[in-house]
Amino acid sequence: MTDNDVIVAEGIVKTYDDSGVPVHAVRGIDYTLEKGEFTAIIGPSGSGKTTFLNVLAGLDTLTEGKVWLSGKLISDMSGKELSDFRRDHIGFIFQAYNLFPVLTVEENVEYVMLLQGVPPIERHDRVMNILEKVGIAEYANRLPMQLSGGQQQRVAVARAMVSRPSLVIADEPTANLDSNTSGSLLDMMRRLNEDTGMTFLFSTHDEIVMRRARKIVVIRDGKIDGKPSSEEIQ
Amino acid sequence: MLLKLAWRNVFRQRRRTILTLLTMTGGFFLSSLSIGWMDGSYSSIIMFFTNNRTGQIQVHHEGYLEDPSIYSTISDYQMVGAFLDSIPGVRVWAPRIYSGALLAVRSPGAGSGNVFSNSAAASVIGIDPAMEEAATDFSDRIVLGEMLTASAADTSYAATGQIILGKELSIILEASVGDSLVMLSQAADGSSADRMYVIRGIISTGNADIDRNTCYITLSDAQILFALQGKVHEIAVMTRSLGAVDVLTGDISTGLSGRDLETDSWKTFAVEFYNGMKADEAQLKVTIFIIVLVAAMGVLNTILMMVLERRREFGVMKAIGTRPGFIVRMIVLEANIMGIISVIAGSIISTAGLLFLSKHGLVMDPPLDYGGTVFREMIASITPECYWIPAVCVIITASTVSFLPALKAAHTKAAKTLRTV
Ligand SMILES: Nc1ncnc2c1ncn2[C@@H]1O[C@H](COP(=O)(O)OP(=O)(O)O)[C@@H](O)[C@H]1O
Numbered sequence: 001m002t003d004n005d006v007i008v009a010e011g012i013v014k015t016y017d018d019s020g021v022p023v024h025a026v027r028g029i030d031y032t033l034e035k036g037e038f039t040a041i042i043g044p045s046g047s048g049k050t051t052f053l054n055v056l057a058g059l060d061t062l063t064e065g066k067v068w069l070s071g072k073l074i075s076d077m078s079g080k081e082l083s084d085f086r087r088d089h090i091g092f093i094f095q096a097y098n099l100f101p102v103l104t105v106e107e108n109v110e111y112v113m114l115l116q117g118v119p120p121i122e123r124h125d126r127v128m129n130i131l132e133k134v135g136i137a138e139y140a141n142r143l144p145m146q147l148s149g150g151q152q153q154r155v156a157v158a159r160a161m162v163s164r165p166s167l168v169i170a171d172e173p174t175a176n177l178d179s180n181t182s183g184s185l186l187d188m189m190r191r192l193n194e195d196t197g198m199t200f201l202f203s204t205h206d207e208i209v210m211r212r213a214r215k216i217v218v219i220r221d222g223k224i225d226g227k228p229s230s231e232e233i234q
Numbered sequence: 235m236l237l238k239l240a241w242r243n244v245f246r247q248r249r250r251t252i253l254t255l256l257t258m259t260g261g262f263f264l265s266s267l268s269i270g271w272m273d274g275s276y277s278s279i280i281m282f283f284t285n286n287r288t289g290q291i292q293v294h295h296e297g298y299l300e301d302p303s304i305y306s307t308i309s310d311y312q313m314v315g316a317f318l319d320s321i322p323g324v325r326v327w328a329p330r331i332y333s334g335a336l337l338a339v340r341s342p343g344a345g346s347g348n349v350f351s352n353s354a355a356a357s358v359i360g361i362d363p364a365m366e367e368a369a370t371d372f373s374d375r376i377v378l379g380e381m382l383t384a385s386a387a388d389t390s391y392a393a394t395g396q397i398i399l400g401k402e403l404s405i406i407l408e409a410s411v412g413d414s415l416v417m418l419s420q421a422a423d424g425s426s427a428d429r430m431y432v433i434r435g436i437i438s439t440g441n442a443d444i445d446r447n448t449c450y451i452t453l454s455d456a457q458i459l460f461a462l463q464g465k466v467h468e469i470a471v472m473t474r475s476l477g478a479v480d481v482l483t484g485d486i487s488t489g490l491s492g493r494d495l496e497t498d499s500w501k502t503f504a505v506e507f508y509n510g511m512k513a514d515e516a517q518l519k520v521t522i523f524i525i526v527l528v529a530a531m532g533v534l535n536t537i538l539m540m541v542l543e544r545r546r547e548f549g550v551m552k553a554i555g556t557r558p559g560f561i562v563r564m565i566v567l568e569a570n571i572m573g574i575i576s577v578i579a580g581s582i583i584s585t586a587g588l589l590f591l592s593k594h595g596l597v598m599d600p601p602l603d604y605g606g607t608v609f610r611e612m613i614a615s616i617t618p619e620c621y622w623i624p625a626v627c628v629i630i631t632a633s634t635v636s637f638l639p640a641l642k643a644a645h646t647k648a649a650k651t652l653r654t655v
């Protein structure tokens with residue numbers, strides 16, 4: 001493990017067992033994600049992409065294995081530690097945008113900084129700055145409902161990045177968007193990755209998205225497909 | 235932020251919020267009115283009962299209440315009265331003598347001979363006309379004839395005395411104003427007491443049991459008849475306010491200590507009446523409890539639905555690092571915002587309702603009967619209890635009922651809820 005590793009995963013296994021029938025969603029993965037990567041996890045539906053991202057982000061517990069995030073072993077953290085860790089180190093982008101419907105664009109982006117206790121003036125500056133970058137500044141006072149899907153997802157990107165996390169995780173961020181919108185969203189994310197050096201890890205089964213990734217990891221049946229585990233495409 | 239989130243969440247499901255607000259406001263209104271109405275009824279019943287008859291406080295010779303013997307007297311009642319006059323909370327006091335006698339009516343047209351037709355046993359109460367009038371508005375209840383007078387003639391044993399009969403007693407005796415009767419009894423010194431009386435008035439107290447066997451003569455007549463010069467059996471004390479009775483009773487008791495006297499409040503000497511009131515109070519508590527319970531169920535239902543609907547949102551909050559405590563506080567705050575709005579709205583409409591009930595009252599059908607005294611109309615009183623009790627109920631209900639759903643929401647599993655199916 002080096003300082004340059006954002007994620008180090010060792011022998012991770014996730015077996016769902018709520019229904020009595022065990023489902024082996026992740027069957028033993030070793031994985032390292034380095035700082036500044038812009039990596040797509042691809043694979044057919046049900047191959048374990050969501051499960052993989054969830055256990056890496058500490059949203060779900062592991063059945064076996066260890067995960068270090070920014071050098072911290074998260075698989076041993078308590079609920080509260082993990083919650084604070086996610087707040088400070090991971091930005092999330094969801095397929096269904098999942099902005100808070102009662103908060104304006106500006107307030108949605110501000111939310112995590114409020115939890116972090118960032119002072120108001122700094123909060124405002126950082127919100128406006130990131131909204132400029134994602135091209136939504138003019139809609140700062142709108143409610144999410146009043147924006148298109150693509151615009152909402154840009155707000156979600158802003159919300160994920162504004163707290164300056166070590167890693168932004170996005171599970172099928174374009175699944176609800178048309179191809180044009182998907183393309184421009186990914187272009188924007190890639191530009192942010194290049195400008196800020198922020199690390200991105202996202203899952204997709206969308207061609208348009210894959211083409212814009214700098215690295216691709218293929219998952220099949222809960223395992224990383226092929227050796228070496230990641231393939232440089234650009 | 236917490237407040238902003240909670241406030242906006244309250245108003246996102248407008249229709250449901252309005253329903254919840256109506257439930258809580260309705261609960262507030264009903265409890266407030268019940269309390270105001272009960273409070274009003276209590277004090278008016280108690281004041282009516284005590285002001286018309288017993289007074290709120292009574293002084294007797296020690297042991298008189300358990301064993302009301304003719305010998306058990308307050309011997310220096312004028313001194314006790316002077317002491318009572320010196321206490322600011324005391325409005326007036328009235329001395330009384332109690333005894334029993336046989337009344338026999340002279341047949342009309344019997345000439346000068348003593349030919350009696352009807353007779354009856356009765357309680358005789360000796361009253362000071364002026365003081366009794368000041369204390370209990372005695373003459374208001376005289377339905378025929380006049381009030382007793384305290385003339386000099388009273389002091390002469392030979393002269394004919396004056397008497398007032400209870401209405402039912404006058405019917406039994408077939409006697410009316412102007413008729414004469416003879417009273418036969420025994421005096422405290424053991425001598426036989428008998429004397430002629432002219433009926434001056436007929437009284438109807440509203441309590442037929444009392445009116446069937448009670449007659450009233452002047453205190454001085456009674457003192458002569460029963461050989462109780464300077465003595466009385468009871469001093470009834472009228473206070474200025476019901477709320478001060480317990481304290482006043484203590485003060486008077488202390489002031490009169492060492493005289494073999496006892497001082498009691500209406501709660502002691504009218505114990506059955508008091509217990510009836512307390513039973514009603516218990517009933518009021520049950521009523522309020524049921525109102526609160528019904529309202530609480532409604533609110534619980536809303537909050538459970540709300541928590542269920544917003545599961546995904548809680549999942550997102552958890553995923554991006556919101557601590558469970560924040561979510562709990564947000565939801566409890568949402569319930570309390572609704573609670574506070576309901577308290578404000580409830581206070582306004584309750585005030586309107588209470589004002590109406592305090593002017594018009596409710597007609598009781600069937601009428602309430604407390605110890606033989608009948609009440610046909612009940613009037614509400616507006617007290618602080620009408621507001622703070624329902625308000626506390628609403629806020630406590632909102633907090634308790636939202637707490638468990640809030641805990642549930644706070645422990646939403648992010649990974650599970652966020653899964654798009
Ligand atoms: N909570 C769960 N309980 C049982 N099985 C689950 C659960 N969540 C996902 N799965 C199963 O795990 C496998 C991997 O799912 P998922 O990680 O969602 O794959 P992907 O995101 O690649 O579509 C699938 O077979 C899915 O049905």
Ligand SMILES: [Mg+2]
Nearest residue numbers: 049050051172
């Ligand atoms: Mg998935």
